[in-house]
Amino acid sequence: MFQFDSFADFMTMDGHGVYVWVSYLITLVVMVWLLVWPLVASRHTRKAVRRGAARQERFAKPRGSAEEPDG
C-alpha cells in the first residue's frame, strides 16, 4: 500500500524529504555517468579508427586515380 496521503506528502516525507530525494538524485546522476562515459569513450575510439582507415585508403591509392581522367 502507498505510504503517503498526497504527492506533497510524498515529497516532504515529514521533513526528511530533502535528505531522501537528494540521496536518490545524486545516486542516479553517478549511475548514469558510469554508464555514459564508457559508451562515449567507445564511440570516440571507433570514430578515430574510422578516420584512420579512410586516410590510409587515400594514401594507398596510386596518384591521380581518385580524379577523373582529363578530357
Added chain:
Amino acid sequence: MASFYQWFHRLGAPKSFYFLTGKWLPWLALATGVLLVAGTVWGLGFAPQDAKQGNSYRIIFIHVPAAFLSLAGYYVMAVAGAIGLIWRMKLSFMVMKAAAPLGAALTFVSLFTGALWGKPTWGTYWVWDARITSMLVLFFLYLGVLALQYAYRSGDAANKASAVLALVGTVNIPIIYKSVDWWYTLHQPATLKLTGASTIHPEMLYPLLVMIAAFYCFYALALILATRAEILHRERRTAWVAELDGG
C-alpha cells in the same frame, strides 16, 4: 571440465570478450532497469515507515547496496589484478582498470548517502567513526589504484603497480566488515546477516534485496561497458576493431 577451460580461455582474449559480452548487454541492461525501477518505487513509496527513524531510513535502499558493491567491487579489482600479475592476462588488467573508477564512484555514493542519512538520524553529516573512516580509506585506495594507472609511462609498469596496491589494500575489507563489532561506533550494526536472523522487518527486507540484486546487475553492466571501452582503446590498431564498422 575441458570445455569450461576452453570457454574461460576464449573469454580471456579481449576480442572474444568483446563479442561475447555484446550479446549479454541488452539482457543485463533490461534486468538492471526493471530491478532498479521496481526496487526504487517499492522502497520510496510502499515500504512502511521506520518506527524510530521515520522516512529518512528510505536511504537504506541505495546506501546498503552501494556499500555492498563498493566492497565486492574491491575484491573484483584485487582478484583481477592478481590474475593479471600471475598469468599475465591482458584482459584481467583491463578489468582491474575498469573496476577502479566504478568502485570509487560507488564508495562515494555510499559515503554521500550515509552523510545525508546521518544528519536527520544522528544530528551530524560526518563523524570519524570506525566504519565511516574505513570506508573513506577504501575510497582513497580506489583513487590510488586509479592514479597509479596514469603515473607510469609504460602501461605494463602501471598495471603491476596498480595490482600490487589493490592486493595490499584488501587488508582494509575485513576491517570495514568488522568495524561495527570491534569498535563502539555510531554506525548501526549490520542489517543483513548471512548467518542468523536479519534485524529488519520483512516488508523492508524484500525491497532491499531487490535493490541489492539491481545494484549487482548494474555493477556487472557498468564493469562490462568500461572494460569494452578499454579493449577498443588498447586494440584500436588491430584488424578486428577496424572491421567493426567497415565489415
